[in-house]
Amino acid sequence: MASQLQDELDAFLAFLTLEKGLSENTLSNYQVDLEQFRLFLMEARKVRSWKEVSAGHVSDWIYSLSEADYSNASLCRKLSSLRSLDAFLLRDGCIRKSFTEIVSGPSLRRKAPYTLSIQEVERLISAPDETTPQGLRDVAILELFYSSGLRVSELTGLQLQQMDLEIGALKVFGKGSKERVCPIGRKAIAALERYLEVGRPQLVRAKTGSSVFISSRGSAISRKTIWVLIRKYASLAGIDKPVKPHMLRHSFATHLLSGGADLRVIQELLGHADISTTQIYTSVESERVRSAHDEFHPRSRGNMDTV
Structure with missing residues (x-):
């Protein structure tokens, strides 16, 4: 058996x-x-x-x-x-009694995600050389990551027919093939238009399909290439932290929350099935507020001014 x-x-x-x-x-x-x-x-x-x-x-x-x-x-x-x-x-009736029901797992405290500041995001997006088709593509990738909070797999799998730049939205299929509509910001739309009009046509080859982001060989860009590119541009931008593609998604959510966006809206934009997953970003915002209080409040600073 x-x-x-x-x-x-x-x-x-x-x-x-x-x-x-x-x-x-x-x-x-x-x-x-x-x-x-x-x-x-x-x-x-x-x-x-x-x-x-x-x-x-x-x-x-x-x-x-x-x-x-x-x-x-x-x-x-x-x-x-x-x-x-x-x-x-x-x-399926293969067993009569659960073998996991009474098992308790280890306690797991979710760490607050690492994010970039708004200034670091701007430096990162400014790093590619926009005089080349690859540079136009990479700016569009970075802008879209930050504008729409996409997962790496959603971005690499994005097809031309999923985007509507006129209305500023795209349709993605996230985890479990769940469909959601993501808005595209004004700067991301402009970067995508430049790439689609000038950059992408220079990268197209005979067997190129309808993938939005393609490599120099004309094939759909890979997840590994995205990782390499983002590390490269983080270095060029002088960002002294290990920048990964998911950090742009985290930064997207954190900056929305800092700007006053509702947590439920952020949940929908990120495609989280459970609000508890999205709530991790509230800890980032709480830490930012605490840090600002410690730095600027006269009774929180280490050396208070004497009267």
Whole structure:
């Protein structure tokens, strides 16, 4: 019966692929986490069927990973993957009792996301050489990232037919293929128009499709290339922090909140399914307010003026 664990695990992964429409990266995480648990069950506990799995097995697995110095964030993700499998097996009648229901995961305090200041964003966007088609493309990428708060996968997968520059909006398909409409700011529209009129035609090749952002070879630009470009322009802009593509999404949300935008609006723009995910940005704003108070209030400063 050694294959029973694998067969039902394969069925669950097929369900995620066909029914849930998850990204390749998310599916890969599920597969790694659940395969790791399956091997633990077979090798360490000699379990051959999901019906034999208990909460004790799950707790032992999480403990073994903790002992191997996995971070709390990784442990929470692995337990979340296992809970999803557990729910699937219950729903399909493969097991009669949940093996994760009474298992508590490690406490996880979400860190406030790193962001760029408005001045740093402006320096970053000004870094590309706009006399080249690649430079026009890169300015459009940076402007759109910051203007619309897109994920890297949403930006690299963006197609020409998803944009309407006349009304200043684009339609994206985020996690789980959920559709949302994102506004495009005035400066981002101008950068996109310059790129589409002057830059992109010089990059088009015979096999180029309808991807908005394309490489010098005419193919859709990759996530890896985006990472390399943003690190390059951060260095040119003299930004002394490890800048990643997601920082522009974080900066987009934080600057909207600082400007007075409603948290629910920001949730919708970012495509978060749960408001609790968006609430992490309130901690960034609280820290900024606290810092400003400490710096400028006469009874918060370290050296108060004497009267």
